[in-house]
Amino acid sequence: MATTARPFHLVLWGATGFTGRLVAEHLAQSYQGKVKWAIAGRSRDRLESLRLSLSTQYGFEKEDVPILLGDLEDPQSLRAAFSQAKVVISTAGPYLRLGTPVVDAAVHAGTHYVDITGEIPWVTTLVEKYHESAREKGIRLIPCCAYDSxxxxxxxxxxxxxxxxxxxxxxxxxxxxxxxxxxxxxxxxxxxxxxxxxxxxxxxxxxxxxxxxxxxxxxxxxxxxxxxxxxxxxxxxxxxxxxxxxxxxxxxxxxxxxxxxxxxxxxxxxxxxxxxxxxxxxxxxxxxxxxxxxxxxxxxxxxxxxxxxxxxxxxxxxxxxxxxxxxxxxxxxxxxxxxxxxxxxxxxxxPGYWGGSRLVLEAALCLALQSDALDADPQLQRGGLLTPASGLGATLIDRLRAADFxxxxxxxx
Ligand SMILES: NC(=O)c1ccc[n+]([C@@H]2O[C@H](COP(=O)([O-])OP(=O)(O)OC[C@H]3O[C@@H](n4cnc5c(N)ncnc54)[C@H](OP(=O)(O)O)[C@@H]3O)[C@@H](O)[C@H]2O)c1
Incomplete structure (x- = not known):
């Protein structure tokens, strides 16, 4: 899967939520200028106000973090947003209600995916619907990347x-x-x-x-x-x-x-x-x-x-x-x-919020920045509906140690 030419490493879907904002704060605090990222959601006004507040708090130009809009009812809008990044981080839940169109669009856009769900009944539906197609395309879909699990x-x-x-x-x-x-x-x-x-x-x-x-x-x-x-x-x-x-x-x-x-x-x-x-x-x-x-x-x-x-x-x-x-x-x-x-x-x-938002961010950065290390690990799966251990393994442990876990x-x- 060729994602090298994409303008962003990460797109953060659900950035305006309580946990989404914390992921954005970790990005602004630890990775601004090193990682290209965009915020995404359904409301331009709420995204604008988040971006303004983050750029003031962390001292960056607000245009450095572009806004992408999407609508869960409009698959093309989500695919267009996600095809611009190597990885989607989704923090918009409840996932049983809001999650499936996002995963579907990530698979269609050929974009790796991580989230912070703990909703196993929803994840079981993803295994059935998307494991095989993601495996064939070499896309890593990794739910449960926060404190759970x-x-x-x-x-x-x-x-x-x-x-x-x-x-x-x-x-x-x-x-x-x-x-x-x-x-x-x-x-x-x-x-x-x-x-x-x-x-x-x-x-x-x-x-x-x-x-x-x-x-x-x-x-x-x-x-x-x-x-x-x-x-x-x-x-x-x-x-x-x-x-x-x-x-x-x-x-x-x-x-x-x-x-x-x-x-x-x-x-x-x-x-x-x-x-x-x-x-x-x-x-x-x-x-x-x-x-x-x-x-x-x-x-x-x-x-x-x-x-x-x-x-x-x-x-x-x-x-x-x-x-x-x-x-x-x-x-x-x-x-x-x-x-x-x-x-x-x-x-x-x-563990749940400041820690969980850092965990999902480091999982996404593994996919965006360390695909060679992941592909070189013979124990890891290269695509499918995966877990943190089977999709990111020791590479993620090392990244998290560097973030003081x-x-x-x-x-x-
Ligand atoms: N597993 C863990 O360790 C862990 C930890 C923390 C959170 N979580 C999970 O993460 C999820 C989010 O929690 P939170 O407290 O951050 O939630 P929240 O503050 O309610 O945020 C929800 C987000 O979803 C977006 N959203 C809602 N309806 C939408 C729709 N129809 N279309 C597009 N976007 C929509 C909201 O956007 P608007 O601003 O546009 O409304 C907002 O960005 C929950 O499922 C929670 O259980 C899990």
């Missing part, structure tokens, strides 16, 4: 690569412990949560960890929502609410990258006591149930942020996160597995 997916890749390259082993399982996380939530995320929770009830596909894996490769793994003691971290663990996205993404990566033969993945949060873990579990299951009830949405929105709103700047910049990744090697019966322990995180902002193997035991 980059730290989880690349954390799993980190320990699986360590096991294969340093120990010559496959993995039996990974338990990710979301040990620390400080941040808030945006209205767009709440809207997507409502959309996805209602959808899961309708389609009943919300509980299958293999939702993104071809049926022929399904194994015996199941979602963990109980409470159990973990000897490695000396804490009680219960299910982390975003495993409904992350474990499906990690299983799709395992499908492409073969971490283990009957590989299991779970994502958890720790508590000091059994009772504390039960309380977290009840809170997560209760909130999920409330989101799935359409008749409660009006009431919830009185107390929760609405679309366009999100955490304060202070809350975002004061945030951080840390995952502990515990992998067990695959062994013959009777042989004790080795445990590999790694840590993944960031100390420069919240940590991906550290701590020990084997």
């Amino acid at each position: 980059v730290p989880s997916d690349l954390g799993a890749l980190l320990v699986a690569k360590h096991a294969q390259e340093k120990l010559g082993k496959k993995l039996a399982s990974i338990t990710t412990v979301v040990a620390e996380g400080k941040g808030g939530v945006s209205g767009g995320t709440i809207a997507s949560g409502m959309e996805i929770a209602s959808q899961s009830v309708k389609t009943d596909d919300g509980r299958n960890v293999y939702a993104l894996t071809p049926r022929s490769a399904w194994g015996r793994d199941a979602e963990f929502w109980g409470v159990k003691w973990n000897e490695d971290v000396h804490k009680y663990l219960t299910g982390f609410f975003m495993q409904v996205c992350n474990n499906r993404v990690v299983h799709r990566s395992n499908y492409f990258l073969s971490y283990g033969d009957d590989f299991r993945y779970e994502e958890t949060v720790p508590a000091k006591s059994w009772l504390g873990a039960q309380a977290i579990r009840a809170g997560v299951l209760g909130f999920g149930l409330a989101l799935s009830q359409a008749w409660l949405h009006g009431l919830l929105l009185r107390f929760l942020p609405n679309p366009g709103q999100g955490p304060t700047r202070e809350a975002m910049l004061g945030g951080h996160f840390k995952h502990i990744v515990l992998a067990k090697t695959q062994e013959e019966d009777g042989t004790a597995p080795t445990t590999i322990r790694a840590e993944v995180g960031w100390n420069h902002g919240d 940590f991906f550290d193997i701590k020990k084997e035991a």
